[in-house]
Amino acid sequence: MADTTDDLSAPLGQNSAPKRRFRLPFTLPQATAVLLGLVLVVFLGFALFNHDPLGGEPTTRVAIRQPATPNDQPAAVPPASQKPTSAAVAAQPEAGHKTITIIDGSSGSRQDVIVAGQDPVTAGAGAPVTMAGIDQRLLEKSRYGMIPIAAADGLKPFKAYATGTDADRAKAATMPVVAIVIGGLGVGAAKTTDAIMKLPSAVTLGFTPYGSDPGKLVERARTEHHEVLLQVPMEPYDYPDNDPGPQTLLTTLGAEQNIDRLHWHLSRFQGYVGLANFMGARFVAANTVMQPIIREAAKRGLGYLDDGSTPRSVAGQLAEGQAMPFAKADVTLDAVPTSVEIDKALARLEDLAKGRGAAIGMASALPVSIDRISVWTKSLESRGVMLVPLTTAMLKSKSS
Template sequence: MTETADDLSTPLGQDKPRRKRRLRLPFTAMQALAVLLGLVLVAFAGFAIFNKDPLGGEPISRVAIRESKPAAEEKAAPAATGHETKAASKQAVHGDQKTGEQKTVTIIDGSSGSRHDVVIGAGGETGDKAGDPATAAPAVMTGVDQRLLEKGRYGMIPVAAADMKPFSVYAADADRTKAAKMPVVAIMIGGLGVGAAKTTDAIMKLPGAITLAFTPYGADPAKLAERARAQRHEVFLQLPMEPYDFPDNDPGPQTLLTSLTADQNLDRLYWHLSRMQGYAGIANFMGARFIATEAAMQPIIREANKRGLGLFDDGSSPRSVAGQIASSQAMPFGKGDIAIDAVPTANEVDRALTKLESIARERGVAIGTASALPVSIDRISTWIKGLEGRGILLVPLTTAMLKSKSS
């Protein structure tokens, strides 16, 4: 009715104004955003499926390779910068210019397991990742006798040469005549190489007669071991071995396992041996099950003995067969008597050190083990100061091992 009245009141010749229609899209803004995100996801999935990248998802290591200059060119070159001097020093350590021997980096594909050897120059410097068998072995350490090294599948490993053995050549200096007449004590600090700070504390704060044992892990165990030898410490290499509660308690990559074949464990042994040089012997790192299994230990001890190394058992496994096997092969052997910091408090460490003295007086030789805890380093350092005045001589581990064998 209202609409009709409006029409009647409108002047003739004039139309009623029409309402403007709004432009409406067939979809909402949220729908458009959802479609756009969908297209992005489809594009990403297509790239991931059809892009053939053989290294996709695999760790990548970059190796800087420096070409060595001919001797004549080096003489004509100006004075080297600090960086160039460091590189030249490493080339001298390798010593390959004289022998012409090539260095190689073995790269292992993480998916297929295939190996690929990359030849590098004598002065090549490689990166290193803790516990990764695909990374290159460290450069040969200074002060290491080249005659006691041979090229293994993962790098340079120790070997006996003629009448020379690493156990004798890398043993720390000691007064053997005095040690034969007095009760002696040796201490091995283990687990080094992973934490640079605690390793440095052990190297610098403890006297050279303390033996330091390095695990094969860490950013650069070879460099730390070299520093230890520069401070006149004797060095041992710790091999990660299977404990009874493995894999809940895992010593780390390349652990020697009772479930592996002898060849598989030997392959892992060669990797461990190549992580550094200049050590007098090997020691177990954990490994209560492995060190108590004769079939597993036999090939490891036989190979280590053939290479002129000594063997140290930290004494943590009462079922260990290491001493029996080492004795049958006339291999230098030692066994820990007490874990000094099993309870890491000052009072308990002091009590353990007192017990170590008693064992030395009773048997003539006592060997203690400890880690590089601040409390351990502090209490051992204090205890050592008055040790000789109490009639006991502190000696390197190799000296105690030799005295144990002769007594």
Template structure:
């Protein structure tokens, strides 16, 4: 029993002192403060004009006597003073930027400190094709407008096959008596990183084949041609397993009319420009059907394009149709990365060498796998020492025709 209970009157309970409490909780206080902050911030954001959006601002005070006044003709002494002042200012001025560079002033937002930084005036990869050899340019005379856009056309005795070829007649004469190998790396244009690796890491003599489905295929093709690669367009064609195995939109089919297939072909031809020819993408059924492939081959002849058969269909009629239309033709002898391991790729490259020595010429195809790019690049470095030459596809096609 406490002292308070002993001193309290009988029959009455002691009165406990009540603790003082705020009429609101800490959570309510924080919520109210946050609401007030948002209200003030919103007011200034909506009703206060600040066109610079918080950027650093420098304020200068100009006195009335600093305003420009009509200049009086300077006398001799004034001229000397002006020359001395100009020389002094020139000495203080920063040196001119080197060619291809520019100086940027960076201002620290908190301290206001300034720092001069020299940067390239233009990223090298953005200049691809802009100041390179003329091989990166597309000849407007070799274009015809369709409802899908511009497509290649032969005109005035000039053909895209020769106009966009990477090798000259002199280059072809140099390798006339040497066993030659052409390699075509396909599946490019979808995936910029993969495509850029192929463009920059593979030797220039390797021909690059682009699908028509890339989001920025035209720019990548321009970059490839600026690096002296020849370019092919891969045209999706019907395989035996279609539609379970579908090459993509606008696939050329054996079940539609020739007019429909030509319209689809124009869609593919218009995706980008600067290619020397076309090759089948899949298409095991299509390339074995004479009535389906004949209009395509006639169109290739009309437009001055070559045709590469990927070699996957032994019953392909492409060779006979190309000969009938005098279309430059080639057929792949070896699929280099059918088994995508370093060992098997090296073996496939060895088979290409053997075929080139036996026949004077051989053509291989590959996809843009990192391992394929790496092995082909390493193999090509020592090819000349073994008495062979890596050549663009057009050179191989013309050599096969002449042989």
């Protein structure tokens, strides 16, 4: 009772002895520092002792089946550390197969695995699917895909893919002829299809290499018996403000680089009789850069059409030196794309043919151009002039 009595009798405003409180042995800042230190230690330990050279990047695993051995047993995969013999290095995969090199990201070891691949005709970057009516003897493999070449027996793409019959060529030898080339096709399926289907089969079609599937459109054109040209983008005077497109042949590049770019263009589709410049007023006027291109085209059995856009072009004299089929367009039919002006250009082309025996006109696939050319050709032969494929006009010009 003493304690109770003392509390009751103590003077007001005077507290008794203070009560003890529980206190942590460290402060909040100290606890925060310790926690951050632990996080740092864990992170460093993970980085040092976890063997992940890819740094946590997303990975995937792909199962690759080895081709069966002759005994139908799975082919054994050699250890990554085993060095291949010289015979193994020289071995080539079978046709229709590819060799894939697998590199171990941890150890850097390499292992070659043979897997089923595309048909050799279609192998290569940007190469199209196999096209109908392509002579396999006229194909050569490049790093971009298959490109044309003259066959060992002398057959050339210029002759193999030319349209028209012997009777047509014999008839063309006796009367004036006109060839018309519609260029810029392949980009824009609708306008390309219009040119293919609405124009006579004797009209030659020029395709650029840039369409999403140029091979399919070229195949359709050839099915409709049109001759086909590959238009190769070349440097114009106002390049790069006026840029023909990727892999353009340039006067600032060496011969080897330009030929490599040419091979890319050549691989985009097949079945063409020759090349034509796509733009390129500066390039075709420069002998040093143009000569290797003409030589390469001649070696591969192709003809060449100069679009006539510049009088300074050296293509003609270079082609003559290579004894390759060559022609130069005489009239741009839709330089002014109106019905009246196109009709005037067609009349001028007809007069040239009557005066010289052969004439070549070029146009684009504008609806008005297709319409006026289609109407004009229907009555052309009744006026004593024959519409022929480009190869026929080329050969007649050479012989006359």
